[in-house]
Amino acid sequence: MANQATPGAVANTHVRYLLTKAGLAAGGLATRGADNQWEATQDFFGNKCAYTGEDLTGKPIDKDHAIALNRVSGGLHVFGNVVPSTPKANAQKSGRRYDDFLRSKGEKFDSIAHLTDEQREAAIARIEAFMQQARPDGLLKPHPELLAFYETQYQKAKELCATGAQELEELLNKLNLAAAPLLNEAVAADEATLDLPSVEQFELEETGADNLPEAYRQIQARSYEMNVGAYAQAVFAQLFADGTIAKFLPNLTYREDLCTFALKLSFPPLITRRQDAPTRYYATPYRHNGTEYYLCSQWYERNREPLSNWLTEMVFAQRA
Structure with a gap:
């Protein structure tokens, strides 16, 4: 099962x-x-x-x-x-x-x-x-406060699940959609007789819900093995390679634009003249329609999650 x-x-x-x-x-x-x-x-x-x-x-x-x-x-x-x-x-x-x-x-x-x-x-x-x-700084030694924090977070998450299940049961009952009580173990259906979704299937469908093409899902899957700069370079290399970048170029080349704020960068994500700020942009350009674009090199860990969110919520949000 x-x-x-x-x-x-x-x-x-x-x-x-x-x-x-x-x-x-x-x-x-x-x-x-x-x-x-x-x-x-x-x-x-x-x-x-x-x-x-x-x-x-x-x-x-x-x-x-x-x-x-x-x-x-x-x-x-x-x-x-x-x-x-x-x-x-x-x-x-x-x-x-x-x-x-x-x-x-x-x-x-x-x-x-x-x-x-x-x-x-x-x-x-x-x-x-x-x-x-x-790690001579002692990071790898047990830290009682951190371990207590993780345990507290674990219990909070379990309590959240229980609260959500209770609220779901109440809503299903209100809508007359409940086939069996969710929380009463004594009368709950025997799980051995039911086909339940696997954890792997949940994870697969959660990933699919992001609407990301396979190439981008692969990049995200290994993103935490890269430093954030390498992750950004991999993302933009793919965006240029498949042409997805085209409709976003006007937004990405202006500091005040929504894309810059979404990515939490201090400088425009892309420029066409690296000589204006050579220390803030990678030297290897990306090319689109005969124009060279240089990617901002000022990526920090605070930018990792915004970059992932930008991909799923803006770039590919409309994909079926």
Whole structure:
């Protein structure tokens, strides 16, 4: 049977969203450019799995959070907490801390069964040395106030689900549309006899509701692996490539226009004369109808969400 979206699952999604925001505020993980932190991470571990010690050259590599990305552990997607792992070790580690996982034994942890106790402790020490080197500011240590905040947000989200369900039941009853009580578990229909939408289907249809073409959905899907400047460049490269940019060019080349305010930039998103402000615009131009346009380079994390919203709410809002 397909999985039902539950208040706990919704609350966990909310907490993951907050953890993602916290990670971005703390610098995130750079995966491109001269300061490629993911490459530096792999170099530190000798291109081996941080847990099993397996050589990962030419093999699939998972980015695993040493301190789990959940409300209990408060791990963040930042340089110092993301380590290379085999897919199997990553799956078996699940939501455990790196040290708890490496000290775990039994059939369900067969990915690390070959390690001696000394090798397990050495792997823990290696990960902790990496954390200290990458984040000497202490960010990766447990912060009681942050953990309390995540727990509070989790409970609030669950309460919101319960309140919404109660209000929905009242509205359905008012409209004579309720086939069965929503909140009375004793008389609720047996879920085993029903076909319920899966979490994956919810996510698929929520994405479709944004009305974004596939190319843009792919860009958004990997947007949090990029710094915000790279994300903006990927978006505008696609807009120019498929010609969607055409009807927005007049708006994007004036600072006072609605698009500039929507994107929360301090300068026009696009100009045609980079020599007027060379430090504020990327050097590589985009071309449309014989004219070269230069993209503003002054993107900060505060611009990431406005850029995504601009795409879904303005650029592609009218698509069927």
